[in-house]
Amino acid sequence: MVTMSECVESSLAESYCYSDIMKARIECLIHESKSFLSIQKPEQAIKRINRALVLNPRDPYLYQLRAKALFQSKDYILAIQNITKALRLAPSDHLLQEMLAVTHGCYADTLYDQGLYEKALDHYNVVYNVLPHYLIKCISCYIHLKDYQPAMTLLKTKISDDVPNKVDLLLMRAKLHLLFGNATKCYCDVQAALQFDSSSKEAIELRNELEKRTNNAHKQALHFCLMDRRKEALFKIDAAIDSDPHNAKHHILRGALQRKLHSYNEAIDDFLTAMNKIAHNYEDPIYQQASKQLVLTYNEFAVNCFKNGFFNEALTLLNKAIKEDKSEPGLYINRGDCFYKQSQYGFALADYQVAYELSLSVSSGLHYRLAVVHYTLGMMDFAQKVLSLAEDHFTMALFHSPHTARFYTCRARIRNERNKVSEAQDDIILSLLLHPDDTECLPLVSQIFPGCSVQDLVLSNHAQQLKDLLSYSSRESSLPKENTVTMSKSSTYISELLEGITVLAKSFSEPTCKPDAINSHSLLPAQKNLHVHVSGWTKIDKTLSNLLKFTDTSSLQHCMEETDFHALLLYTKKKCTNEVHKILYGSPNFPDLPPKIIMQQET
Known part of the structure; x- marks a missing residue:
C-alpha cells in the first residue's frame, strides 16, 4: 500500500519534469522565432511566440520579442500594446521604455507622412521626452495644425536648455x-x-x-x-x-523722415541709436551724418518749442545741439533769440557775437539782431544815466544797421547831453536824411540847430557829404566774409559778455576808410581785431538740401525773423507814443461822487 508521503514525492517529481519540458519548449520556440526574425519572416516568428506565450503568459521577454516581430511587420499598434504589456510586468526595464518610444516615433512618422498630423502629434508628445530628436517633428505637427503658440513654447524651452x-x-x-x-x-x-x-x-x-x-x-x-x-x-x-x-543707415533715413513729420522725439531716438550701433566712431561717415541730422532735429524741435512759448525747453535743446556741433552759427543765433525773449540781453549778445565770428557770410538778420540788442542795452544804460556805455551801444547798433534813423536820434540825444555838439549834429542830419518826418528827431533839431529848418539841414553841403558816406557804409556792410576771416577775440571778452558786462567801448575803433573832410569819426566803427578779406566771394548754396544732407546756416530754421525784431521796435515805439498822447491830450478821470449840499443854519 502506497503512503501519503510517497504520493507527494511522485507528484513533485512529475511537476519538476513538466516545468523542465515547458522551459525547454519555450526556449526552442524563442530560438525558432529569432531565426525567422533574422531572415525577415516576422509572421512565422509571431506564431512561435504566440505558442510560447500560451505556455508562459507572464514572461515580459516574450511580449518584447513579439513586439519586435510586430515592429518588423510594421504593425506598430500591436507592437505598442505588447511593449506596454511587458512594461506592466517589468516596469523598471529601461530598454522596454526606449523601445516603446522608438515604436511610437515610427508610428508617428507614418501618420505624419500620411498627413494625419493630429494623430501623429499624440505619439510625438510621448516620444520627445525620451528621444529629444523627435521634438522637431512634434513642432512641425503644431505648425501644420496652425497651432503656433505651443510650437514656440516648446522651441523656447528647448533652446534655453543646454543642448x-x-x-x-x-x-x-x-x-x-x-x-x-x-x-x-x-x-x-x-x-x-x-x-x-x-x-x-x-x-x-x-x-x-x-x-x-x-x-x-x-x-x-x-x-x-x-x-x-x-x-x-x-x-x-x-x-x-x-x-x-x-544697419545704422536705416535708422538715419527713418530719423530724417520722422523729423520731416515733426516727430522729433522719435527722430532723436533713431539718430542716437544709429550712433550707438557704430560704437561712436567719430571718423565713420555714418556717425558724422547721424550727428548732423541730430543737430538739425534739435534745432527744429527748439524752434517749435520757441514758437509755442516754451523758451526754457528750447534753450535745453539748443544747448544739446551746440554740444554736438560747436561750429554752426545758426544754433547760436537761435539760442540768442531765446535769451532775447527772456530779456537776458547780455547772453543774447554773447551768442549773436559768437555767431557773427563763426559766419563766413553774415546775413542781414544777424546784423539786425546785433543792432537791436545793442539798441536795447543802450536804452537801458541811458535810463540808468550811464551815457558813455549807452553811446557805445548805439554806435555798435549803427555799425550793424546804418540805415535805422532811430539809432542816430538816440545817439544824438546822448552826445548832446555829453556836450559832443558836432557829433550830435551829424547824427541829427543823418536821421533826417533817413526819416525826415521822425517826430522824435524834430525836438532835437531846435536844440542842436537853433534857428535852422529841417529843409535847410537836408539840403546843405555837409548833409550831402554825410549822405555819400552813408551810401559807402551800406556797401561796406553788405560785403560777405570769406573763408579767411580771422577772429582774435579773446575768450575773456566772451566770458564778460556772458556775465552781462556791457563795457564795449574798448572793442571799437575808427573806420579805416572815409573822407577826411567829414567830421563824423564814430559813424561806422569797426572792431579792432576783426579782419575781413574780401578779395573773393564765397558762394552760399541756398538750394533745397537733400533729405540726408546737412546744409549751412541759411537752411537752418530760425526762431525769429528780421521782421519780428522790426515789430518789437515798432510796438515799443507805439506804446511810448500812446502813453505820451494819453498824458497830453487825455481827459482826467474824475471820481463819480454824488453832490454834497451843506445847509447853512439860521442865526
Missing part, C-alpha cells in the same frame, strides 16, 4: 518668427545659428532672404521719399529695420 547643437531649433524658431512677421527676432536667430555653424546652407539661405527683403524695403522707402509720400516711406523703412536691425 549641444541648437542650429535646427534656432532655424525653426527663425522661420516661426518670420511667419509671425517678426523679422527682427528671425534675424537674431539666424545670426545665432550661423555662430554655431557658419556653413549651414539653410541659415545662409534664410539670411539672404532677409537681406533681399531689406534691400527691397529700402528702395521702396526711397521711392516714396522722392514722391513726398512720407508715411508710406516710413512704413517701408520700418520693415527694412526689422529685417536688418544692425
Whole structure:
C-alpha cells in the first residue's frame, strides 16, 4: 500500500519534469522565432511566440520579442500594446521604455507622412521626452495644425536648455518668427545659428532672404521719399529695420523722415541709436551724418518749442545741439533769440557775437539782431544815466544797421547831453536824411540847430557829404566774409559778455576808410581785431538740401525773423507814443461822487 508521503514525492517529481519540458519548449520556440526574425519572416516568428506565450503568459521577454516581430511587420499598434504589456510586468526595464518610444516615433512618422498630423502629434508628445530628436517633428505637427503658440513654447524651452547643437531649433524658431512677421527676432536667430555653424546652407539661405527683403524695403522707402509720400516711406523703412536691425543707415533715413513729420522725439531716438550701433566712431561717415541730422532735429524741435512759448525747453535743446556741433552759427543765433525773449540781453549778445565770428557770410538778420540788442542795452544804460556805455551801444547798433534813423536820434540825444555838439549834429542830419518826418528827431533839431529848418539841414553841403558816406557804409556792410576771416577775440571778452558786462567801448575803433573832410569819426566803427578779406566771394548754396544732407546756416530754421525784431521796435515805439498822447491830450478821470449840499443854519 502506497503512503501519503510517497504520493507527494511522485507528484513533485512529475511537476519538476513538466516545468523542465515547458522551459525547454519555450526556449526552442524563442530560438525558432529569432531565426525567422533574422531572415525577415516576422509572421512565422509571431506564431512561435504566440505558442510560447500560451505556455508562459507572464514572461515580459516574450511580449518584447513579439513586439519586435510586430515592429518588423510594421504593425506598430500591436507592437505598442505588447511593449506596454511587458512594461506592466517589468516596469523598471529601461530598454522596454526606449523601445516603446522608438515604436511610437515610427508610428508617428507614418501618420505624419500620411498627413494625419493630429494623430501623429499624440505619439510625438510621448516620444520627445525620451528621444529629444523627435521634438522637431512634434513642432512641425503644431505648425501644420496652425497651432503656433505651443510650437514656440516648446522651441523656447528647448533652446534655453543646454543642448549641444541648437542650429535646427534656432532655424525653426527663425522661420516661426518670420511667419509671425517678426523679422527682427528671425534675424537674431539666424545670426545665432550661423555662430554655431557658419556653413549651414539653410541659415545662409534664410539670411539672404532677409537681406533681399531689406534691400527691397529700402528702395521702396526711397521711392516714396522722392514722391513726398512720407508715411508710406516710413512704413517701408520700418520693415527694412526689422529685417536688418544692425544697419545704422536705416535708422538715419527713418530719423530724417520722422523729423520731416515733426516727430522729433522719435527722430532723436533713431539718430542716437544709429550712433550707438557704430560704437561712436567719430571718423565713420555714418556717425558724422547721424550727428548732423541730430543737430538739425534739435534745432527744429527748439524752434517749435520757441514758437509755442516754451523758451526754457528750447534753450535745453539748443544747448544739446551746440554740444554736438560747436561750429554752426545758426544754433547760436537761435539760442540768442531765446535769451532775447527772456530779456537776458547780455547772453543774447554773447551768442549773436559768437555767431557773427563763426559766419563766413553774415546775413542781414544777424546784423539786425546785433543792432537791436545793442539798441536795447543802450536804452537801458541811458535810463540808468550811464551815457558813455549807452553811446557805445548805439554806435555798435549803427555799425550793424546804418540805415535805422532811430539809432542816430538816440545817439544824438546822448552826445548832446555829453556836450559832443558836432557829433550830435551829424547824427541829427543823418536821421533826417533817413526819416525826415521822425517826430522824435524834430525836438532835437531846435536844440542842436537853433534857428535852422529841417529843409535847410537836408539840403546843405555837409548833409550831402554825410549822405555819400552813408551810401559807402551800406556797401561796406553788405560785403560777405570769406573763408579767411580771422577772429582774435579773446575768450575773456566772451566770458564778460556772458556775465552781462556791457563795457564795449574798448572793442571799437575808427573806420579805416572815409573822407577826411567829414567830421563824423564814430559813424561806422569797426572792431579792432576783426579782419575781413574780401578779395573773393564765397558762394552760399541756398538750394533745397537733400533729405540726408546737412546744409549751412541759411537752411537752418530760425526762431525769429528780421521782421519780428522790426515789430518789437515798432510796438515799443507805439506804446511810448500812446502813453505820451494819453498824458497830453487825455481827459482826467474824475471820481463819480454824488453832490454834497451843506445847509447853512439860521442865526
